Amino acid sequence: MAFTRAAGKHRRPSVLSRKSANIAGVAALTTTGVIGTLAPQAFAAEQDLAAEDTGTIRAVALDHSAEVVAERIEEQAQAQQKVLDEAEAARKAEAERKAEAKRKAEARAKKEREDRERAAREAERKRLNTFRLPVAGSYVSTSYKSGGALWSSGSHSGVDFHAASGTSVVAVGAGTVVEAGWGGAYGNNIVIRMNDGSYTQYGxxxxxxVSVGQSVGSGDQIGLAGSTGNSTGPHLHFEARTSPEYGSDIDPVAYLRGHGVSV
Structure with missing residues (x-):
């Protein structure tokens, strides 16, 4: 008798089919298990590598940004320092310019002051060394060594300059008064020691x-003409001497001319 295999979806697989299926399932499980085990590990490795790469890139980027910021800060600092240096240099230059201008002004003022003082000294020296007539615009009315009974020595020891009473009498040059008062025959008289060592007398x-010890300059008024002492009328008796004493007389006209006075 022959048997027929049932067909359809409710048909139970054969033992061989089941074994084959089991073997395939084990293989699949084995394969799936290996793949399942290896896959998470590979993914994790990829994530770690990606994270490491991302961190490195981020660190490099941060380092670069820090360097850029540092460079910009340094550039700004250098620029500010340059401005400060230039301002300081300008300040120093201005200070030096002002100091130089002040030095020049002081030197100029000093030179001008010295020039004025030199000019004043020169003018004073000329004034002191300049001689003049004892009576301005006058002339000799009685010459030196004129003879006659009027003079005790028998001759005139000086010259007489024409002068009305009260006419100004001046020092013929610069010197120091060594006598001022009554002089016997000379009446009121003055004797001056001149700066060159000579002496002049006014009678x-x-x-x-003036008074004894007083310094006088050329042209300074010392008295007024009159007719005191042994005199026949108002005039000025003028003598040039080598000493303050009577008898040391020298030619007064030659003396004055020797000092540049026109007589």
Whole structure:
């Protein structure tokens, strides 16, 4: 008798089919298990590598950004320092310019002051060394060594300059008064030691305007003409001497001319 295999979806697989299926399932499980085990590990490795790469890139980026910021700060600092240096240099230059201008002004003022002082000294020296007539615009009315009974020595020891009473009498040059007062036959008289060591004498004065020890300059008024002492009328008796004493007289006209005075 023959048997027929049932067909359809409710048909139970054969033992061989089941074994084959089991073997395939084990293989699949084995394969799936290996793959399942290896896959998470590979993914994790990829994630770690990606994270490491991302961190490295981020660190490099941060380092680069820090360097850029540092460079910009340094550039700004250098620029600010340059401005400060330039301002300081300008300040120093201005200070030096002002100091130089002040030095020049002081030197100029000093030179001008020295020039004025030199000019004043020169003018004073000229004034002191300049001689003049004892009576301005006058002339000799009685010459030196004129003879006659009027003089005790028998001759005139000086010269007489024409002068009305009260006419100004001046020092013929610079010197120091060594005598001022009554001089006997000379009446009121003055004797001056001149700066060059010579002496001049002024007699018959109506009044005396200086005192012993007083310094006088050329042209300074020392008294007024008159007719005191042994005199026949108002005039100025003038002598040039080598000493303050009577008898040391020298030619007064030659003396004055020797000092540049036109007589």
């Amino acid at each position: 018959h004065l109506s009044s005396i305007g």
